[in-house]
Amino acid sequence: MTSTWSTVAIAAVCLLTSALGLLGLRFTRGTSDFYVAGRTITPWRNASAIGGEYLSAASFLGVAGLMYERGLDTLWLPVGYTVGYLVLLVLVAAPLRRSGAYTLPDFAELRLDSRLARxxxxxxxxxxxxxxxxPQLQGAGLVLEHVTGWPRWVGATVVAVLVTFNVALxxxxxxxxxxxxxxWLKLTAIAVxxxxxxxxxxxDARPSASADSAWWDPLAQTGGSSLYGTYSVLLALCxxxxxxxxxxxxxxxxxxxREARRTTVAVLALLGIFYIWPPVYGWLGRVYLGTDAANRDTMSLLLPHAAVGGAAGEALSALLAAGxxxxxxxxxxxxxxAVAGVLDQDIVRPAVRRRRPGVKPSQSFRFATAFAMSAPFAMALLSPTFGISLIVGYAFAMAAATFAPLVVLxxxxxxxxxxxxxxxILVGASATVVSFVTTLALPDAVTGTARQLLLDPAAWSTPLAVAVMVIVSLATPSTIPASTGRTMAQLHIPEAVAQRS
Known part of the structure; x- marks a missing residue:
């Protein structure tokens, strides 16, 4: 379906994003501004920014679509997304800030004193x-195709170009x-x-949702989910x-x-406010769309036309498309x-400086930004469109089985x-990659329990990675870094105390 209002709303979002990016350029002075914004961001602004980047396509469209398809089981998904920040608050937020690192590889090298780990x-x-x-690029193509009828590569190109411009700027x-x-734009777009x-x-006198008993019953294995799958997804999200x-x-x-902890508390509040709404869309989808929506990832965009209709429905759909x-x-x-920062520090800048010793950090960072977008953009254009939630789920599973054990331990x-x-790290990464590749390359070759284990690997890959880290560490005490005591003190002593001493 083609919607002029939705097209205009998306164009307005793109123009606003460009304008804000240009405004941010006025405050950028040095390398620290490029990587960590000068370490001067206040908790509420940082929390809003975290909410902006964390609430992805999987949150805005995917959670509602999954609840529409699978039922009330997926009420756990917003809980898992939010609880992840509670775990982060309790365990690692403040120590990570005190580490003084720019990126996760910086932290790995600091803690392990190892270039290989980096x-x-x-x-x-x-x-x-x-x-x-x-999935961000493919999802953008899907939404733009839905509201304009344009090919999916157009949406992916718009996001790739605009985001590269802002980050490189x-x-x-x-x-x-x-x-x-x-x-705040996303919150408005989903709540109104x-x-x-x-x-x-x-x-309309409260019409009922069109669903069988399995859709209503918790842990009823609706849409291929299971008790194991629920726990595995929750672990991956947490x-x-x-x-x-x-x-x-x-x-x-x-x-x-201390500011990092305050930021995390604010993030919990902002995420909690946002995640009230995707389940509402999933349930209303069953009320007004029944069980016949063509694509669960665009269900939220179809809903205003079915529920409200007319010009009002068109306007609400445009607001959702913009969100x-x-x-x-x-x-x-x-x-x-994140990707450009790592590429710049570890690959681009060393290579560029060997040829041009006087190159500025901002120049190498901008080149790294363009390079960082090229691979996923090519994949978005050439690969088939996967479910948004499926790919994001594997990204969470990979992070849970690799960086989470490294950071916590x-x-x-x-x-x-x-x-x-x-x-x-290698064991956790290998387990997740094998699961991901097998599921996508051989979707019908593995069935039953084995398929469930590969589809949701976090429940076994993360404990496996932790066990390997602990067992191998106990067996190789000679490779504990000599700087461990000093590093642990840096991570845990508050800044005010460290400055006085």
Missing amino acids: RISSVLVIGIGWLYLL AGMRSITLVQAVQY PAFVMLGVWLR LGSMGLPHVVVRFYTNPTG AFTAFLSTASGLLM GVWWRGLSRTGAIAG
């Missing part, structure tokens, strides 16, 4: 970032402002239509949040560890920032050895 972490950041970027300083505004449609539902590169890097932008496109832009910005266990950490 290189492996860099590869993982790039892999997770590209895996997460793919002024780095973290620029996208912090952009993402903070985008959170929900209020209107709930009002229509009340006016632990994956602290391992997502674009999430963790945000805590390096706070002035102190969805904002989700693609904001999440893609954070992911591109690295922050809290002095006995973590260099060899143990590297072995655990």
Whole structure:
């Protein structure tokens, strides 16, 4: 279907994003501004920016679509997304800020005193970032195709070009402002239509949802889910949040560890407010669309036409389309920032400086940004469109099985050895990659329990990675870094105390 209003709304979002990016350029002065916004971002602004980049296409469209398809079981998904930040708050937010690192590879090298650990972490950041970027680009193409009838490559191109422009322009300083505004745009875009449609539902004498008993019953294996799958997804969401590169890097932008904790508390509040609404859409979809919606990922965009109709329904659908496109832009910005930062530090800048010693950090960063977007953009154009939630789920599972054990054990266990950490990361990454490739390449070759284990690997890959880290560390105490005591003190002593001493 073609909607002029939706096209105009998406164009307005793109123009606003460009304008905010240009505004952010005025405040960018040096390297620290590019990577961590000068470490001067206040908790509420940082929390808004985190909400902007964390609430991706999977949150805006995917959760509602899954609840529409699978039933009340998926009420656990918003809980899992939010609880991940509670775990992050309790365990690692302040220590990560005190580490003084710019990126997760920086932290790995600091804690393990190992260039090899840094290189492996860099590869993982790039892999997770590209895996997460793919559904953002493909989802943007899907939404733009839905509202305009244009080919899907157009939406992917618009997001790729606009996000690359903003990130390359002024780095973290620029996208912090952009993402903070985008959170409130997304909240408005999802809440206002929900209020209107709930009002229509009340006016229409509260029609019932069209669903069988399995849709209503918890853990009834609707749509292929299971008790194991539910627990595995929850584990991936809870632990994956602290391992997502674009999430963790945000805590390096706070002035102190105390501010990082305050930021996380604010994020919990903002996420809680947002996640009220996707389940409402899933349920209203069953009321007004029945069970025949063609595509669950666009169900939310179809809903206002069915529930409200007329010009009002058209306007609400346009608002939702703008919010969805904002989700693609904001999440893609954070992911591109994380990937570009790692590429710049570990690959681009060393290579460029060998040829041109006087090159500025901002120049190499901009080249790294363009390079970082090229691979997922090519994949979005050439590969088939996968389910948004499926790909994002594997990104969370990968982060949960690699960076989450590294960060938690690295922050809290002095006995973590260099060899143990590297072995655990490699095992967790290998297990997730094998599951991902097998599921996509051989969808019908594996069935039953084996397929469920491969479809939701976090429940076994994460404990396996932790076990390997612990067992190998205990077996190789000679590879515990000599700097461990000093590093642990840096992570845990508050800044005010450290300055007085």
